[in-house]
Amino acid sequence: MVQLHSDKWIEGYAFSVHTIYSIYTGENEFGHPQFDTKRSAMGELVYQLKYKQNISVLPEIIYLLKTDVKFLEFINKDFVLMVPATNKNRKFQPVEVIADAIGREFNIKIIKDMIEAENHTEIKQVEKAKKIDILKSSYSYSERPDIAKDSKIIIFDDVYDSGSTMNVVADLLQQNGYKNLYAFALTHTRIND
Numbered sequence: 140m141v142q143l144h145s146d147k148w149i150e151g152y153a154f155s156v157h158t159i160y161s162i163y164t165g166e167n168e169f170g171h172p173q174f175d176t177k178r179s180a181m182g183e184l185v186y187q188l189k190y191k192q193n194i195s196v197l198p199e200i201i202y203l204l205k206t207d208v209k210f211l212e213f214i215n216k217d218f219v220l221m222v223p224a225t226n227k228n229r230k231f232q233p234v235e236v237i238a239d240a241i242g243r244e245f246n247i248k249i250i251k252d253m254i255e256a257e258n259h260t261e262i263k264q265v266e267k268a269k270k271i272d273i274l275k276s277s278y279s280y281s282e283r284p285d286i287a288k289d290s291k292i293i294i295f296d297d298v299y300d301s302g303s304t305m306n307v308v309a310d311l312l313q314q315n316g317y318k319n320l321y322a323f324a325l326t327h328t329r330i331n332d
Contacts, residue, residue: 140209141327143299147309151322152213153299154204157182158328182326185297189233200325201240214245216291216321220312221249222304223256225277234297237325241295250292253283254308274307280315288316299324 143151161176184200187193221238242249257277305322
């Protein structure tokens with residue numbers, strides 16, 4: 140597992156890197172850049188689920204998690220809080236279906252409605268400072284009296300890139316009294332933070 144560094148959580152990991160290599164191979168007939176890309180096993184599964192909307196890979200994702208000793212130790216917390224989707228235009232939300240499967244398989248409660256997200260424009264290419272401002276204005280917190288403030292909560296996302304999203308969610312939780320925060324993503328797009 141790849142460690143995710145932040146002062147917002149006690150401990151954080153991504154299961155693996157997303158891409159092992161990606162080599163530019165030229166342009167297609169429409170002038171779009173083409174790449175020879177090799178993804179990690181988890182990276183390929185996440186790619187298929189998230190970008191190809193291939194839900195049939197879900198059991199393979201769970202299998203990889205079930206067979207990893209470090210993950211089995213890490214998942215032993217009170218709740219998994221899924222990062223809410225800001226792109227509402229998918230036939231299903233990858234983070235939600237994965238979180239639901241993790242909840243069933245590892246007998247952990249999933250929090251879906253404590254942090255809400257508004258739909259916003261694509262921000263992958265936006266500089267980090269501006270990205271954080273957009274994210275802060277996109278997410279809101281709803282009080283959950285049934286979730287104790289001392290609960291151990293894993294903030295979960297499918298892909299960890301700059302960490303901006305998870306940090307903004309962690310900030311919202313901390314501002315509302317939650318301090319025992321952890322972070323987990325299936326893949327990390329960069330080897331170095």
